Amino acid sequence: MAVVILVVVVVVLLVILMVMVVVIVLVVVVVVVVVVVMVVLVVVVVVVVVVVVVVVVVVVVLLVVVVLVVVVVVLIVVVVVVVDVAISGDRNIIKKEAEKF
Numbered sequence: 001m002a003v004v005i006l007v008v009v010v011v012v013l014l015v016i017l018m019v020m021v022v023v024i025v026l027v028v029v030v031v032v033v034v035v036v037v038m039v040v041l042v043v044v045v046v047v048v049v050v051v052v053v054v055v056v057v058v059v060v061v062l063l064v065v066v067v068l069v070v071v072v073v074v075l076i077v078v079v080v081v082v083v084d085v086a087i088s089g090d091r092n093i094i095k096k097e098a099e100k101f
Helices: 002-100
Strands: none
Touching: none
16 A cells, blocks of 8 residues: 555656646746747847948038039029129220220
8 A cells, every 4th residue: 555655656746746747848948939039139239220320421421512513503502603703893984994995
């Protein structure tokens, strides 16, 4: 009788041990999955941040280029107007001098 009780206790302990091993394996799998998901999320966040930074830099560069183009166009217009006024003034002076003769 004592041997039967001993065998039953050993079998119960083995079943408990097996259940504990299965639970530990499941916990390890869940932890690995969570870690992998976290790593993927971190990578995605880093990629998004890099893309946003690149877009911001490109936009700033484009704005600087547009401002420089506008400044150059304004300077060209000013130079053309000044030259036109100077030429008109010279023509008037030439006409006045020619009328004297």
